Amino acid sequence: MKKQFILWCQSVLKRLLGLDEQHVIKKLKEKGLTVGDNFIMQQGCIIDGSHCFHITIGNDVCLAPNVHILAHDASTWWFLEHTRIMNTTIGNRVFIGTGSIIMPGVTLGNDVIIGAGSVVTKDVPDNCIYAGNPARFLSSTNEYITREKAKMNSENTFDEKFYIDRASSADLALIKKMAAKHGTAYLR
Incomplete structure (x- = not known):
């Protein structure tokens, strides 16, 4: 909860100061x-x-x-x-x-x-x-994507629930374990 509050505060502060990425892109688009x-x-x-x-x-x-x-x-x-x-x-x-x-x-x-x-x-x-x-x-x-696709399997491929801000410590440990076992892991 504390982490989410800090991230929210940072986001608000960036927007107020005009430093968030969306604001920067908007200003650059206005310039061409x-x-x-x-x-x-x-x-x-x-x-x-x-x-x-x-x-x-x-x-x-x-x-x-x-x-x-x-x-x-x-x-x-x-x-x-x-x-x-x-x-x-x-x-x-x-x-x-x-x-x-x-x-x-x-x-x-x-x-x-x-x-x-x-x-x-x-x-x-x-x-x-x-x-x-x-x-x-x-x-x-194409060659790179074909090689990476061949490495993907049900053990080392994870969905959005495994994002660091959503995952439990057990989920994060599992990703780490599978990355070590297979040499890599894949996150949607």
Whole structure:
């Protein structure tokens, strides 16, 4: 109960200060950011506020915490007194892992996964997984999903009642045990 109250207070405070993700996206849209349906932006993400009208984000996109999406490069300012501006595009059904940076001018295709901590400096084609610094091709998304699906079974697959804010300590212990036994667990 105390934990839920603290989370509620944090949520209210963020909204009042204009720091919650929904408020940030609303303000960026007013400045020209294009965002499709079912867009999820987790805490700490930065979408280039001064050049957001150069950024297009498709449908079914998730930004994990602390992702940065850029549309400008100010490294030229001291030398040219101009900043480079480039269009940055994120396709449909894209997941961008925690702490990743999408550099200005990059296009991510559809059905793309970007691994955590990646720095994406070049375009990523459809149906690809890229990771690293600089990000490089690892696998097709279809191959990865097929491998992961083969690992799923009734012991290591869990539904929403197992979310940390809903699960009992016994439920959490079970997920941990199954992840250890199978090398991974899956949560809806």
